[in-house]
Amino acid sequence: MAIWFNLLGIIAIGCGIAFKNTGLTVAGCAISLGLSLPIVYRSIRPNIPKSLSSNQKRQIVTTITMLIVVISLLRIGGFFSYIGGLSAGTDWSAVGALGLWGGALGQTAIATIAAFVSWRQYIVSRDLTIEQNRLNRQQNIITQQQTIDNYFQGISALVLDDDGFLEDWPQERAFAVGRTAALLGSVNAEGKARVLRFLSRSNLLTPLQRDLRLGKVVLNGDGGYDEDRIYGTRVINLGVMLAQTDLAQTDLRWIDLSDANAIDTNLSGCNLSTANLARTILYRARLNGANLTNTRLFYGDIQSASPRVPDRPPDYISGEFTGAVVEDVDFTGTIGMSESQREYCCAWCGENSRQTIPGGCRSIPNRLLTSSARSFDEEL
Known part of the structure; x- marks a missing residue:
């Protein structure tokens, strides 16, 4: 139904x-x-x-x-x-043109979205790269600290024996110098400063008086060792290890850098208070913004003190040939410069550097011998 x-x-x-x-x-x-x-x-x-x-x-x-x-x-x-x-009365050519415009707008929107996605990908990639670089820097710092600590242990084991301080064995000193040169060439400025502080405070950079028969260092009776600036032997001779290196903004207080070659070295912003720079070759070095409070630049009297000269023995009484080579050094903004330091630097730094010394050099004559310092380039 x-x-x-x-x-x-x-x-x-x-x-x-x-x-x-x-x-x-x-x-x-x-x-x-x-x-x-x-x-x-x-x-x-x-x-x-x-x-x-x-x-x-x-x-x-x-x-x-x-x-x-x-x-x-x-x-x-x-x-x-x-x-x-409505469809019968529609102008389909206009609709087609409108469709073309719509397609163009759609493509523009797609391109905009693609550009935004690419930009976001770049931001994410950049952030990841920055974070990875930060982690790499942290890892490098940790690795450097471990390397320096191992160096400290190795040098301590090398220079100390059952009788005390390192005996005058040339081969052991050569090993110590080689280790130091290799390390200073592979660490950053702060790492170099840390190594220099260790070596200096351990008296490994200071020329010490030694027994000519036994090679042992001579005690001074006050719990330390006697310095011997003329005939003493340094456990580690820095030589040219610091030449053309970057030590900017580091702590170098109380460090003995005497007789070191620091040509073209960047010491800007360093704290060099009470450091020993006598006979140090600072030719073309940068000391702008450095702290020179109580820094030793020479021995003897300011009137007779003069920079070191190759093949001329220093006179630590008069100060002749005991001074640092300061030709073409940039002293802009240095602090703690005493009157005797200013007079010495003005006398021996050359016409260009005289313009950078705080306080000026108008009343101090230029005593620089133009041939005395430029020969130090040959030591590099």
Whole structure:
């Protein structure tokens, strides 16, 4: 019986559409829909997942029914005819141009998004690189500290024996000098300063008086060792290890750098208070901003003191040939410079450097011999 009523509903829909009778079409839709839905539901019910609750099943069926009814009502109300009329009167060439503009805008938006993504990737990559560099620097600092500590232990074991301080064995001193040169060439400025502080405070850079028979250092009776600036032997002779190196902004207080070659060395901002720079070759060195409080630049009297000269023995009484070579040194902004230091530097630094000395050099004559310092380039 339901089949016949369905056929009747289809005939009613067809006649309503053919004769443009809205009521007949609506009645046919209602009859067909009312008879078809229960049949369809009974056929698909066994296939509905058992996980669906009764409420969920009712919602699904209701949603499908509403969609069918809404589409039918839109058809009856002439909505689709209205859309067709709009389509027929539309200037599709304008729509095409609008589409082209839309495509261009879309491509621009895509390019903008791609540029933003690339920029974000660059930011992330940059941050990762900065963090990796920071970790690398930390690792390098740790490795450098371990290397320096191992050096300290090795030098201590080398220079000390059962009898005390290092005996005058040339081979042991050569090993100590070689280790020091290798280390100073592989660490940064702060590492160099740390090594120099250790060596200086351990009296390994100071020429000490030794027993000519036994090679042992001579005690001074006050718990220390006697210096011998003329005939004494240094455990480690720095030589040219500090030439053309960077020691800027480091702590070099109380360090004995006498007789060292520091040509073109960067000592800017260093704390050199109470350091010994007598006979140190500071030719073209940078001392701008350095602290020279109580720094020794020469021995003897300021009137007779003069810079070291190759093949000329120093006189530590008069000060002749005991002074540091200060030609072409940059003294800009140095602090703690005493009057005797200023007078010595003005007399022996050369015309260019005189312009950089705090306090000026107008009343101090230029005593520099132009041939005395430039020969030190040959030692590099």
